[in-house]
Amino acid sequence: xxxxxxxxxxxxxxxxxxxxxxxxxxxxxxxxxxxxxxxxxxxxxxxxxxxxxxxxxxxxxxxxxxxxxxxxxxxxxxxxxxxxxxxxxxxxxxxxxxxxxxxxxxxxxxxxxxxxxxxxxxxxxxxxxxxxxxxxxxxxxxxxxxxxxxxxxxxxxxxxxxxxxxxxxxxxxxxxxxxxxxxxxxxxxxxxxxxxxxxxxxxxxxxxxxxxxxxxxxxxxxxxxxxxxxxxxxxxxxxxxxxxxxxxx
Amino acid sequence: xxxxxxxxxxxxxxxxxxxxxxxxxxxxxxxxxxxxxxxxxxxxxxxxxxxxxxxxxxxxxxxxxxxxxxxxxxxxxxxxxxxxxxxxxxxxxxxxxxxxxxxxxxxxxxxxxxxxxxxxxxxxxxxxxxxxxxxxxxxxxxxxxxxxxxxxxxxxxxxxxxxxxxxxxxxxxxxxxxxxxxxxxxxxxxxxxxxxxxxxxxxxxxxxxxxxxxxxxxxxxxxxxxxxxxxxxxxxxxxxxxxxxxxxxxxxxxxxxxxxxxxxxxxxxxxxxxxxxxxxxxxxxxxxxxxxxxxxxxxxxxxxxxxxxxxxxxxxx
Numbered sequence: 001x002x003x004x005x006x007x008x009x010x011x012x013x014x015x016x017x018x019x020x021x022x023x024x025x026x027x028x029x030x031x032x033x034x035x036x037x038x039x040x041x042x043x044x045x046x047x048x049x050x051x052x053x054x055x056x057x058x059x060x061x062x063x064x065x066x067x068x069x070x071x072x073x074x075x076x077x078x079x080x081x082x083x084x085x086x087x088x089x090x091x092x093x094x095x096x097x098x099x100x101x102x103x104x105x106x107x108x109x110x111x112x113x114x115x116x117x118x119x120x121x122x123x124x125x126x127x128x129x130x131x132x133x134x135x136x137x138x139x140x141x142x143x144x145x146x147x148x149x150x151x152x153x154x155x156x157x158x159x160x161x162x163x164x165x166x167x168x169x170x171x172x173x174x175x176x177x178x179x180x181x182x183x184x185x186x187x188x189x190x191x192x193x194x195x196x197x198x199x200x201x202x203x204x205x206x207x208x209x210x211x212x213x214x215x216x217x218x219x220x221x222x223x224x225x226x227x228x229x230x231x232x233x234x235x236x237x238x239x240x241x242x243x244x245x246x247x248x249x
Numbered sequence: 250x251x252x253x254x255x256x257x258x259x260x261x262x263x264x265x266x267x268x269x270x271x272x273x274x275x276x277x278x279x280x281x282x283x284x285x286x287x288x289x290x291x292x293x294x295x296x297x298x299x300x301x302x303x304x305x306x307x308x309x310x311x312x313x314x315x316x317x318x319x320x321x322x323x324x325x326x327x328x329x330x331x332x333x334x335x336x337x338x339x340x341x342x343x344x345x346x347x348x349x350x351x352x353x354x355x356x357x358x359x360x361x362x363x364x365x366x367x368x369x370x371x372x373x374x375x376x377x378x379x380x381x382x383x384x385x386x387x388x389x390x391x392x393x394x395x396x397x398x399x400x401x402x403x404x405x406x407x408x409x410x411x412x413x414x415x416x417x418x419x420x421x422x423x424x425x426x427x428x429x430x431x432x433x434x435x436x437x438x439x440x441x442x443x444x445x446x447x448x449x450x451x452x453x454x455x456x457x458x459x460x461x462x463x464x465x466x467x468x469x470x471x472x473x474x475x476x477x478x479x480x481x482x483x484x485x486x487x488x489x490x491x492x493x494x495x496x497x498x499x500x501x502x503x504x505x506x507x508x509x510x511x512x513x514x515x516x517x518x519x520x521x522x523x524x525x526x527x528x529x530x531x532x533x534x535x536x537x538x539x540x541x542x543x544x545x546x547x548x549x550x551x552x553x554x555x556x557x558x559x560x561x562x563x564x565x566x
Contacts (some may be wrong), residue, residue: 011306013513017377026381027325027392038494092347095358120493120513122376124361126349129319133353139319141346144487154428159342160441160496162488165428166318178494179481214358218371218384229540235553238525238543245559246523248445248502249469 001148001170003046004110005060005080006101008036009071010121021217023219026121035071038116040078041176042182046114047079047144048181054148055112057081061104063088063097067201076194077186083197084108088204094126096211101127102134103207110171112153117142117175128175138168144179250334251280251304255326256297258345260287261314265278265298265442266339268406269398271302277335283411284329284507286322288315290474294413297490301409313420316427319347325417327354330391332371340395340497341441343557359393360385364400371454378493378516398441398498399520433486435473440489443472445502446492449484450476452507452528452547456484461551462506468558474518475496476508492517510535 011017014049020027035043049055060075062068063086072083086100105113118125132139144163145156148170157164158177168231186194204211232238242249252274257264267283274281282305283564284296294308308327313321319511326347330336336351338344340362352359365373371386372394442448449465453459459473466473474496475489491498493513503521510526510533518524519538526539529546537540543550 017380019381026377073291093358120378125345126359126361129349129541133350134294135321136424142342158487160485160488161432166425168425180486213388214387215360216386218386220383223379223382226538229542231542231544235550235557238541239554239557241541248523
């Protein structure tokens with residue numbers, strides 16, 4: 001089985017982001033960037049499948065500028081065999097990301113595609129669903145458990161009501177929840193080894209697809225700030241405040 | 250033009266998120282159609298036609314739609330699309346799972362999780378876990394959007410008399426089969442919809458201690474929530490998680506107990522009207538957004554709060 005993992009480079013989840021002063025977007029220069037957190041779960045799951053002998057080749061793909069090589073190197077340090085960077089100067093919308101991935105998938109012919117359920121920058125939560133529709137493959141979204149046996153795929157998905165268990169077949173597109181696994185830390189020797197693993201670069205303009213934006217961002221603003229509250233001294237004061245000041249109990 | 254709302258339901262009742270989404274649709278058109286895809290949904294169709302804002306209820310009733318596998322339902326929705334300027338679904342796991350697949354079939358870019366509607370083509374949505382708010386505009390032939398339920402009021406469920414139209418099922422080759430659903434049964438209000446939410450974090454230390462929160466929640470007729478840390482640690486099920494990758498809530502009162510206040514948690518609850526934080530760590534970031542903070546050991550504070558609430562009730566009765 002061949003597994004393809006899609007990885008996005010995003011502002012690190014610990015960074016307190018800043019809106020640009022001209023309201024054109026969020027400041028991404030000179031801030032720490034990392035692998036999108038649920039994409040790390042996707043990488044980890046692919047590496048586990050290889051360790052279990054279920055996958056024989058695991059590859060990662062990212063779309064972005066040259067700096068996105070970082071996240072691909074990270075994925076290879078975690079155990080991915082080789083990577084593909086689709087070079088694009090523009091930020092792509094989920095539909096364009098899925099179309100780009102589809103071209104890579106048509107060429108690489110993986111049996112399984114894994115990716116995070118959403119990117120923590122634009123929070124769209126769309127790419128996996130769109131990709132599975134474009135490929136006409138089954139989709140399994142927000143998965144927190146995966147078992148593959150004889151080409152059968154058993155997944156548990158996190159839904160608002162609890163957990164949903166589904167059975168499907170390969171090939172499939174699965175999007176990973178943070179609870180699917182615990183991503184490993186790349187060891188120093190593996191980071192060194194990853195530098196020698198193959199990283200192919202493809203220019204997005206050579207793919208012949210429409211990746212133009214369909215959505216125009218008019219402005220990005222800071223959310224309204226909450227007014228600072230007060231500290232109460234004890235439980236009695238808290239309950240009195242909630243009853244007679246806030247009037248919520 | 251008309252707007253189509255895709256209903257979230259359990260084949261018996263509409264989820265309240267559907268009612269919020271209909272309110273969002275009202276800002277776009279007076280001609281709102283409600284699409285219900287499910288199995289044995291005659292009764293559901295009957296009860297839905299009385300929603301005042303809905304002009305037409307469109308039903309596709311088929312056993313293969315029982316569990317709403319997106320591979321089955323998305324072609325039915327995309328097939329209706331040419332009649333509509335907008336297609337809306339709640340930004341719940343139901344809508345997130347389904348609508349992007351429809352957008353792929355229609356070759357349009359969906360706008361996720363909108364919290365406001367400026368005009369027919371301009372929408373407001375949070376990005377970066379709600380730490381920035383983006384105003385976006387589109388000139389696509391049709392706009393697909395998921396709607397954050399807590400940003401729109403629930404519409405009235407009565408007073409209307411919509412027409413009901415049955416449409417035929419489109420059979421697609423679907424390789425996914427439903428196995429089971431593990432749903433926790435609770436008499437408490439629904440988390441996304443409750444007037445009061447009592448949420449616990451890692452400070453609770455284990456699942457047994459969550460019983461303290463359940464007691465407090467029952468006193469306040471509140472829903473129970475949790476931080477990601479508490480869910481990851483196995484103290485409580487994923488359906489209780491509030492935050493960027495969990496549920497969005499905006500109750501009148503949110504009580505955060507033993508929750509430090511990570512960015513991704515705040516994303517799910519900072520629209521609450523009144524926020525109370527109880528944490529022994531005075532440096533916890535949750536205090537920066539709380540209206541009322543109490544720096545105290547929660548294992549002492551919670552039983553005391555329950556006692557105080559009992560006292561209040563005695564005085565009132």
